[in-house]
Amino acid sequence: MALSLDLTVPASARPRVPAAVLAAPLAPAGEKPSLIGLDRDGLAEALASIGVPEKQRRMRASQLWHWLYVRGVASFDAMNNVSRDMKTALADAFTLEAPEIVSEQISVDGTRKWLFRFPARGAGRPVEIETVYIPEEGRGTLCVSSQVGCTLTCSFCHTGTQRLVRNLEPSEIVGQVIAARQRLGDFPDAATPAGAIVPSEGRLVSNVVMMGMGEPLYNFDNVRQALAVASDGDGLSLSKRRITLSTSGVVPMIPKTGAEMGVMLAISLHAVRDDLRDVLVPINKKYPLDELLAACRAYPGLSNARRITFEYVMLKGINDSLADARELVRLLKGIPAKINLIPFNPWPGSPYECSDWDQIERFADLVNDAGYASPIRTPRGRDIFAACGQLKSETERMKKSERLAADAVAQA
Structure with missing residues (x-):
């Protein structure tokens, strides 16, 4: 009744x-x-x-x-x-409004990117973020943003060229998950769009990665609450084993992440020497490699069943030598880990090129031979700027394109 x-x-x-x-x-x-x-x-x-x-x-x-x-x-x-x-x-x-979908782009490989708009909440005007859905055989991964913009200015990352506007609220983080599931037909009685590429069975949004815009650990309290709601077994019911939080290395917050969130951890590493990582991931100047790796070794719940993922973008002639691969193996010795090798995804104005594919494979072979599972993450959604390191609000992307065009005219 x-x-x-x-x-x-x-x-x-x-x-x-x-x-x-x-x-x-x-x-x-x-x-x-x-x-x-x-x-x-x-x-x-x-x-x-x-x-x-x-x-x-x-x-x-x-x-x-x-x-x-x-x-x-x-x-x-x-x-x-x-x-x-x-x-x-x-x-x-109160309201139950999900984020406003400003635009939806669909890649040839089925990847979807949504431009979401949220209220200003002190920012002066409404704000925008991007969220990406990646369908694969057996799972669907949602790449969720935690901030509007970013403060970390990683030199290979497009998002890092957009200044931080504000943190996202728990409602706005969870709202990305709900909006994606509504749009994909992943709730009871909801219909999947005709022709959508989604997993053939099971949950359409089965995994969440906090790898979108922003540094999640600089928005710790809001991310913690949002992930607690998302992982509750009586609600959205995403297993903590299927939620991965990626950080550029906010060392003091890493123990709290394990103790208070209990989700899988990913480290945006990208270099094996402090001098290079200072350039690629400038937070390294504050928390250098030895401090970062010590925090990883002490991560609560770390085990062979709960490995840390180390993300490594492959930049031609910068960090892709076999000597770099051997040093990566040495640095991670004793840490239950896997390594995701990410071919660099170019964006307008980027100073880097992607490593040659043969070199990426040689790098992967050396790391795999050392006992690390090191899949090469095949680029997804490149044609709609939805791949790793390419996210940025459309407004900011247009501003940058206009600046680049103006510069080109001035130099002509």
């Missing part, structure tokens, strides 16, 4: 939305906070803010949880076991 709540709450009786309703502190006057991204306690507090009696909150929070994270509904009207008055009270105070 469906449960319903007959509750009419006059506006004068509704207390203000509490700070724990996470979007509220940054929401401009008149902008409703989202329930997306809240955990059960946050949902209960949101219900309290509209006058739901304490003895009913736990049950009502469970109802909301189910509709948000199991059914993936986009409106309160779809909650058919919630009374009309309750729906009205919720809609007056």
Whole structure:
């Protein structure tokens, strides 16, 4: 039997939305906070803010949880076991809006890239980020962003050329997962778009990688809450073994990541010498290789079953020698690890070239012979600038293209 709540709450009786309703502190006057991204306690507090009696909150929070994270509904009207008055009270105070899809691009290989737009939340104007879906046989991986822009200025990364605007809220991080699943038909009663390339069976979004725009560990609290919601077994139910957080090496936060998130860890390494990594990944000047690798060796839960992934972009004549490969093996000795070799994905104005394929294979053979699983990550979505290191908001990409065109005219 469906449960319903007959509750009419006059506006004068509704207390203000509490700070724990996470979007509220940054929401401009008149902008409703989202329930997306809240955990059960946050949902209960949101219900309290509209006058739901304490003895009913736990049950009502469970109802909301189910509709948000199991059914993936986009409106309160779809909650058919919630009374009309309750729906009205919720809609007056909150929103369930997923990110606005500004554009969707589909690669020849089936990779999808969405340009999402979020409210300004103190940034002065609405902000944009990119999220990528990569379908493969047996799994579908969603590459999620944690910040609008980035502060790290890694020299091979297009995202690093966009200044940081702000952190994403838990609602905006979880919202990327929900929007992708809604669009792909990965919720009950939702339809997959005709012709979409998706896994032939199982979950269409089975894996999440925090490898999109931004440095997740510089937005630690919001990412932690978002991933706790995403990995809850009674909701979106993504296994922590299928969630990977990639960091450029924010060493003090690595132990906290293992202890408080418990997800798989990836290190954006890309060089085996401090002098080179200082250029490619400038955070290395603050946290050099010896400190970074010591933190990796001590990562909570590290084992052969929970290996750290070391990401290594292949740059022609820069970091792709066999001497580099041998030093990589030496550096990682004793760390349960795998190495992802990433052919460099070019972008306008980049100073680098991708290593020759024969050289990438020789590099991979040496690392594999040393006992590391080192797949060469085949570039996906290059034709729509959706590959590793290519993400950037469309507005910023257009600005850069215009600057490059102006420079070319000036030099002609």
